[in-house]
Amino acid sequence: MKVVIMGCGRVGARLARELDADGHTVSIVDNDAYSFRRLAFSPELPEFKGTALRGNGIDEEVLKRAGIEEADAFIALTQGDNRNIMACQIAKHIFNVPRVICRIYDPLRQELYSTLGLEAISPTTIISDVFKNILES
Amino acid sequence: MYIIIVGGGRVGYYLTKTLLDEGHEVLIVEKEANICEAINNEMGSICLRGDGCETATLAAVGTERADMLIAVTGEDPDNLVACQVAKHKFSVPRTIARIRNPRNEVLLKKLGIDVTVSGTNVILEYIEQEVPTHPLTHLLAIEDSGEEIVEIKIPPKANSVGKSLRQLTIPEGSKLMLVIRGGSKNRIPTINTMFKEGDRIIALTTPESEEALRATLTGE
Numbered sequence: 001m002k003v004v005i006m007g008c009g010r011v012g013a014r015l016a017r018e019l020d021a022d023g024h025t026v027s028i029v030d031n032d033a034y035s036f037r038r039l040a041f042s043p044e045l046p047e048f049k050g051t052a053l054r055g056n057g058i059d060e061e062v063l064k065r066a067g068i069e070e071a072d073a074f075i076a077l078t079q080g081d082n083r084n085i086m087a088c089q090i091a092k093h094i095f096n097v098p099r100v101i102c103r104i105y106d107p108l109r110q111e112l113y114s115t116l117g118l119e120a121i122s123p124t125t126i127i128s129d130v131f132k133n134i135l136e137s
Numbered sequence: 138m139y140i141i142i143v144g145g146g147r148v149g150y151y152l153t154k155t156l157l158d159e160g161h162e163v164l165i166v167e168k169e170a171n172i173c174e175a176i177n178n179e180m181g182s183i184c185l186r187g188d189g190c191e192t193a194t195l196a197a198v199g200t201e202r203a204d205m206l207i208a209v210t211g212e213d214p215d216n217l218v219a220c221q222v223a224k225h226k227f228s229v230p231r232t233i234a235r236i237r238n239p240r241n242e243v244l245l246k247k248l249g250i251d252v253t254v255s256g257t258n259v260i261l262e263y264i265e266q267e268v269p270t271h272p273l274t275h276l277l278a279i280e281d282s283g284e285e286i287v288e289i290k291i292p293p294k295a296n297s298v299g300k301s302l303r304q305l306t307i308p309e310g311s312k313l314m315l316v317i318r319g320g321s322k323n324r325i326p327t328i329n330t331m332f333k334e335g336d337r338i339i340a341l342t343t344p345e346s347e348e349a350l351r352a353t354l355t356g357e
Contacts, residue, residue: 058213058214058241059238059240060240061240080214081190081218082190082212082214082215082217082218083214085214085217085218085221086213086214086217086218086241086244089217089244089248090244093244093247093248094243094244094247106191108191108192108193109190109191109192109218109222112192112221112222112225112226115225116221116225
């Protein structure tokens with residue numbers, strides 16, 4: 001599978017390396033090249049063989065260079081909900097990427113965009129549920 | 138009309154002043170506390186501090202009864218989301234988004250934002266008009282039909298010089314509306330109108346036939 005990831009934070013970098021280790025073709029975009037340090041070698045995973053590209057993930061030209069036109073999946077994992085939402089809508093509506101997944105911290109926005117057809121994940125609700133379960137079980 | 142403006146920066150500030158003068162009910166949503174305070178001190182309590190992309194904020198300002206929401210922050214993603222939340226959560230009839238990157242125009246239109254205004258394009262068009270050698274200038278875009286009004290200046294060596302409209306092939310989708318000629322009366326072109334060097338032609342055209350029209354009138 002060809003996967004484009006936007007945002008090379010902890011989650012983005014980890015996901016990129018795990019998908020890469022599983023044999024997928026991964027390219028990861030971040031507007032700060034310093035973020036790519038997170039892709040560096042660490043003992044538990046093999047070396048990252050995918051592409052790391054500096055650029056703004058809501059710019060269509062950058063997404064094209066990252067190979068979005070042939071991508072099977074696009075995942076938006078920057079810190080900004082709105083940037084993620086916009087990038088995912090570009091991937092879905094301009095480039096017709098078959099699978100688009102969006103991280104949205106704000107549960108209300110996550111709910112709205114789910115009803116608008118985006119596959120949206122809210123870490124806020126997931127993590128608070130986890131903690132609640134731990135406490136109450 | 139009740140109009141909500143997201144973003145209290147320079148654009149939001151002057152827009153609010155204009156709309157208030159016209160007698161509209163205006164409310165600004167702005168993230169920064171000090172900007173809010175400055176606006177409220179000057180114009181009365183019309184600015185609410187909050188994130189205009191959040192459903193909760195928009196609910197607090199009564200967005201469900203708004204006639205229009207205009208998002209003019211400096212961030213394209215924020216403007217897009219504010220308009221989408223207004224439209225889909227609160228059924229606001231008209232949403233307008235400011236965009237910084239002209240490339241985003243297509244996406245926002247596709248996503249149902251009613252009007253987009255690109256500051257970059259507006260500035261470019263104004264400068265374009267002031268560059269004397271530029272043969273084709275965009276004057277006005279007619280949103281409803283997708284057509285545009287352009288001005289084309291006939292250069293000295295153009296093929297069209299000395300020819301009449303009858304002898305030229307004006308592409309389908311383009312219409313010549315006016316010939317502006319220094320030292321004589323402006324005229325509406327007929328099939329017998331002869332073109333001269335320096336004539337300025339005002340034409341209505343579709344974007345698709347724009348290039349062919351330019352080639353016909355200015356090509357050598």
